[in-house]
Amino acid sequence: MHFYTYDGSFEGLLTVVFEAYERKEWPTQIGREGEAPPGIFAKHHFVPTQEDKAKRVWEGLGKKLSKAAWENVYKAYLWEQPGFEMLIFQFVRLVFSSKQDGIEENFTESCVQKMAAVGKQMFREKHRMEAFIRFQRTEDGLFIAPIRPDFNVLPLVVSHFEKRYADQHWLIYDVRRQYGAYYDLQSVQIVSLEEAPLSLRKGQLSPEILTSVEPLYQQLWQAYFDHVNIPERKNQKLHLRHMPKRYWKYLTEKKPRMQAHQPIQNKQVPTIVPRLKA
Structure with a gap:
């Protein structure tokens, strides 16, 4: 088990993605700095935020996703619900492993379905805030x-x-x-x-x-x-x-x-x- 932690920022989470690819060790859980590992046998690795690495990941996603799906990655970070880091990582890994565009429409993948659902929840909450x-x-x-x-x-x-x-x-x-x-x-x-x-x-x-x-x-x-x-x-x-x-x-x-x-x-x-x- 590989437990990655970061400083809680969006850039920090993108750096975790870069680091996982660089180390070729896929996280089984991602948490914020200070969180306890999920088990005594888990390998803990803290990833410091690096703007250049985060930027490379973000721009790479922008080249393979539609604008709406690209923005949904950031919205999933703002969603803040338990497990959102792993949801983003699974979706990003799927995007980068796909040789074809339009992966965000492949709803046979559970992470694609979840990302779409998160996008709808965020849109609804945004609309309510603008009204209320x-x-x-x-x-x-x-x-x-x-x-x-x-x-x-x-x-x-x-x-x-x-x-x-x-x-x-x-x-x-x-x-x-x-x-x-x-x-x-x-x-x-x-x-x-x-x-x-x-x-x-x-x-x-x-x-x-x-x-x-x-x-x-x-x-x-x-x-x-x-x-x-x-x-x-x-x-x-x-x-x-x-x-x-x-x-x-x-x-x-x-x-x-x-x-x-x-x-x-x-x-x-x-x-x-x-x-x-x-």
């Missing part, structure tokens, strides 16, 4: 929106909001993963919050930091929501299907709680990950 994100304006003019998606779709929705709100400073903050995307009218930066208080980690904004008219805007939106609602056509089952309860906490029309924000500190942005279109 609600901003609140602070006194310093920053629009903040907390989110808690099931999957790590924040990198996928950035382009949508960068185009839609190009004239505003905004921060979309993932309270589950404790990082956000900050737009400064020029570009989007991946950020973390220094010493974020418990209230922020729970996705709340305190009323003291909000602009004085923010409660009025929220009341207007709630009034509009109530006005367009037709009680006679109420379909709770359909409503929950399109707007699951797990998203209600951050929806103005569902009366979300207030939250707080802290100073922003830049983090390094992945260098080879593509900017996916909205």
